[in-house]
Amino acid sequence: MTQGTGWTARPATARTGRLSADDWARAGLDLLMTEGRSAVKISRLCAHFGVTKGSFYWHFDDFDALMAAIARLYFSQEMDSARGLVTMEEMPPDQRLETMSAMLVESRAWEGEAAIREWARADETVAEAVGELDRRILRVVHDAFAELGFSEREARIRSGVLVYAGIGFVYGRSALPVPSVEEIHDVLALLLRRDD
Known part of the structure; x- marks a missing residue:
């Protein structure tokens, strides 16, 4: 992760196919952690992954569903281990x-x-x-x-x-x-x- 406009989060898994909901949540969390909540935008994540919004909506009904996934990830046992x-x-x-x-x-x-x-x-x-x-x-x-x-x-x-x-x-x-x-x-x- 880097700060500011140089954000370079990558999916947790190598790109061998379709993105997972976890990939979206991790990238969203990276953005949230480095630039704040206002930086988390569907269009920005799509551009980062090089995909259309259809890919996003395959996993999430809307932006709020993404934010809920980000919150679950942030407060997960996995993050307790990272902390x-x-x-x-x-x-x-x-x-x-x-x-x-x-x-x-x-x-x-x-x-x-x-x-x-x-x-x-x-x-x-x-x-x-x-x-x-x-x-x-x-x-x-x-x-x-x-x-x-x-x-x-x-x-x-x-x-x-x-x-x-x-x-x-x-x-x-x-x-x-x-x-x-x-x-x-x-x-x-x-x-x-x-x-x-």
């Missing part, structure tokens, strides 16, 4: 927190995350899915703090700080300075400190 959630759940708790904290300063998917959250403001189904994803992430972080011996209240507060910070980065990173990896490590060290 690293599945792997993180298997990590020791301190490594899990370190990995999730470092993700706060990675810029790879922030534009896409912002696009999905903007879409969620206008689509109740997407909003519910965003909420479910946020709760899954919160649970992974909460469980790490709990496994490290923090009380339920302490784990809830600490996990909330990290998750809300991540959501805040989505919206604030274009106007505010992005913390360094070292600063994120310092924040995590603060959250891991005990008041014994």
Whole structure:
């Protein structure tokens, strides 16, 4: 994927025949993630694939059906694996927190995350899915703090700080300075400190 007008998403499978609905959804998701919801257009996807609109309508009744397929893909278990959630759940708790904290300063998917959250403001189904994803992430972080011996209240507060910070980065990173990896490590060290 590239940003801006140089978008070059390709079908997930080699072009040996007819496009699948999954190919359309993946290309649409690539566009959504790199350029935002307004960039996802049937005509643009058709031009990208070198096909007519008939090919699109073979798989989808309309644009809304494509967007629903894109949402299903974005919130799928496959994407959980791509986000690293599945792997993180298997990590020791301190490594899990370190990995999730470092993700706060990675810029790879922030534009896409912002696009999905903007879409969620206008689509109740997407909003519910965003909420479910946020709760899954919160649970992974909460469980790490709990496994490290923090009380339920302490784990809830600490996990909330990290998750809300991540959501805040989505919206604030274009106007505010992005913390360094070292600063994120310092924040995590603060959250891991005990008041014994």
